[in-house]
Amino acid sequence: MFGFWKTWKALEARGIMGINRRNADYVLKYNKRSLYPIVDDKIITKERAIAAGIHVPELYGVISTEKEIDNLEEIIGGRSDFVIKPAQGAGGDGILVIADRFEGRYRTVSGRIISHEEIEHQVSSILTGLYSLGGHRDRALIEYRVIPDQIFKSISYEGVPDIRIIVLMGYPVMAMLRLPTRQSNGKANLHQGAIGVGVDLATGLTLRGTWLNNIINKHPDTTNAVDGVQLPYWDGFMKLAAGCYELCGLGYIGVDMVLDQEKGPLILELNARPGLNIQIANDCGLTLRTHAVEARLEDLKARGVTETVEERVAFVQEMFGHIPAVEG
Secondary structure (H helix, E strand, O other), X not given: XXXXXXXXXXXXXXXXXXXXXXXXXXXXXXXXXXHHHHHHOHHHHHHHHHHOOOOOOOEEEEEOOOHHHHHHHHHHOOOOOEEEEEOXXXXXXXXEEEEEEEOOEEEEOOOOEEOHHHHHHHHHHHHOOOOEHHHOOOOEEEEOOOOEOHXXXXXXOOOOOEEEEEEEOOEEEEEEEEEOOOOOOOOOOHHHOOEEEEEOOOOOEEEEEEEOOEEEOEOOXXXXXXXXXXXXXXXXXXXXXXHHHHHHOOOEEEEEEEEEOOOEEEEXXXXXXXXXXXXXXXXXXXXXXXXXXXXXXXXXXXXXXXXXXXXXXXXXXXXXXXOOOOOO
């Protein structure tokens, strides 16, 4: 017991945040329960983002009832690729990604051939709440399929890599690139076997990775190095994430974004209870950074000053960047 206590005190000294601290000091403190529907329902998040002029994957249609499943073919139209997902899903469950059509059927991103009836069955399962938070009835949304930027071709296996940035009161405090693997079935979900790679806030350079709680430098499927990769549009991603505080009003969130090869940075969804594995990927604790932001907020409040999105990003890049930003 003493050994466990000693280990935990050492982790605390490094600023490692545990789930109890996350819940008590950040989720409960900064996130009003009345605002949760904004982030828990992907359709509401998307509608608010569009209204704010923030780029998101295009929404083709929404199915809310069993009767509306009859509209599925009309919503899909002549498109050969699209995504169907639960509005209130979590962890990537229930998402169906169609990459192409084949002889009157559809080909998923993993190569499986399915019929239109199977797609309808998946939509019906979504509506029953099979994949929703709390098992409540849900809605299905049909949207644009993101095509990952070519930068990820050598360090990702199928699927769509995404970028998670944790934001406290509008200040990005830590970032991670999530890379699909064969084990995760092409999904960027760490619990299903995806890789989490730390990202330097100042430059957008990737750091080391974590896979199945092991520290790695190479992707297990492509064998290419996951560290030292320069993510394009990095300042744009940082500003997008910082601006999501004003978008949803929640003070402690995870912002999930993707880089489409044609449309650039897009926001996928917001999370009011972001996980803590991001600390392993960055070899750094969240608490030291969140305390620094809280001290900054206290100082600004005392001076009656409010910072813009650009000023908030500049502050965290100077405070938490591993590598000095390159000018020019």
